[in-house]
Amino acid sequence: MIHYVLLIFMAVVALGLARQRNLFAVVILFGIYSFTAALLYVVMDAVDVAFTEAAVGAGISTVLMVATLALTSTEEKPATWRVCPLLVVTLTGAVLIYGTLDMPRYGDPSAPIHQHVAPHYIEKSAAEVGPPNIVTSVLASYRGYDTLGEVIVIFTAAAGVLVLLGRYRPKKRRVPSRKDQAVARKTTTRKAAARKASSP
Amino acid sequence: MMVYKSILRVSSKLLIPPILLFALYVQFHGDFGPGGGFQAGVIFASAFILYALIFGIDTARRVVTGWAVRLLLAGGALLYSGVGVAGLVLGGNYLNYSVLADDALVGQHLGIFLVEFGVGSVVAAAMITIFFTFAGYRNSPGESLPEESGPEED
Incomplete structure (x- = not known):
């Protein structure tokens, strides 16, 4: 149950990331995304991985990205809609989802x-x-x-x-x-x- | 990158020692619980990054000088690979810790301790280096244009 809540939250954050134009907000959203991923790892009993994700993904990466923002601008250029990249991204995503269908169930001992x-x-x-x-x-x-x-x-x-x-x-x-x-x-x-x- | 807020200054001064202590705990308790060199190195570096954010890069650089960070960076990598070479010299395979001591388990323990210490120091030094270089980039004199450094004569 908690898996689904966390995964839906991650999806919502990812959508927010894609729509956000302010790079500072993007960096903070990335931190939230990483932290939710860390929570997910804790729920899946991978505490070492969760620890690394929280320290590196949510902590240091965010700080390094903020430091990088000091060297660049904080606003992204307005996006233009192009068909080809959208097609490539959709296709890759579909292939990845198709790939997960073949994976063994989570926690399956015969995996x-x-x-x-x-x-x-x-x-x-x-x-x-x-x-x-x-x-x-x-x-x-x-x-x-x-x-x-x-x-x-x-x-x-x-x-x-x-x-x-x-x-x-x-x-x-x-x-x-x-x-x-x-x-x-x-x-x-x-x-x-x-x-x-x-x-x- | 410098903040003149007394609340931030005082609370960061209170926070930094526990952060360093927690990093050491994570480093040396990694055999028994979650943690290890990677996480410890990141936490250790975050204490210095917090200090640099509040008190300014230049003050932080006086605390952790460039040569100290570079020594930690190269020393950690050398320590890790050196443990491997020590295994070779003592008659085992590369990175086989069992030959480091008379008892195989003691050797493994010693090897893991040294290797994790190497990982921790490389990660901490790398994070400190990257943050200080990125955040202090504008401060470097190489960036300033000649027009700014020379006096305007007219």
């Missing part, structure tokens, strides 16, 4: 995902790895290589931001350099020349 390595993790992880939280055992030990990849992705993202947007230089060095002053003098003389030329 393929519960037949492969999951029984081994549940039965043996306490003896092989130790931690009572099986999710930690899987993430850090059984699938340590994957987690290393994720960490490297995050590291690369931060390194890329540092390289592209530049390292921080303190305000003290804001004193104009000789070159800047020379450029400024040149532009002011050019401005003065232009002013002289424009006024007869």
Whole structure:
């Protein structure tokens, strides 16, 4: 029951997102959407995923998007209706919904995902790895290589931001350099020349 | 990005220590309950981001200097991969923690602890870096135009 309430709420928020033109409102709506998703994960007993969704999706992403808004404008350009993108989106959505029809029921013990390595993790992880939280055992030990990849992705993202947007230089060095002053003098003389030329 | 509201200032000062403490709890209690390096890193970074939002980017940068964040960023990644290399040196596979100690379970525990710590520091440093760079972009002198920095002479 609560699943349906949360899913309908997510759908309503998604519709609001699509209609909203103010980017600040869009960012906040995204946060609400993420938080509802986190609630849904809690209801489905995936507390670790819910925790990550709440911290990363609802928390940090929202703050980072707000920080990004400081660099851009807060209003979206008015939308134009085009047939082709609408067709592509509708088709993709229909295909995705068609794909979900073939999925096993939620919580079905005979689903393929519960037949492969999951029984081994549940039965043996306490003896092989130790931690009572099986999710930690899987993430850090059984699938340590994957987690290393994720960490490297995050590291690369931060390194890329540092390289592209530049390292921080303190305000003290804001004193104009000789070159800047020379450029400024040149532009002011050019401005003065232009002013002289424009006024007869 | 700076707010001169005394209520926000006081309440954020009250909030930041518990946030940091909660991040450490999530980091080191991840073996027993929900949580782990990723979540802890994000929560840890959010404390500094809150500080930067209320007290300004420049003040926050004096608290967490650029080299400290970069050290945390690279150090975390190196710690994680270093644990893997240590497993190789001690005669196991890459990222096999069982060989880190005499007892396999103790080795696993040590390995998971170090690896989660690496994850936490990379995530925290990455979030702090990205926020500070985005939010402080306008402050950088590279952005200012030459016309602004030079004095108008006429």
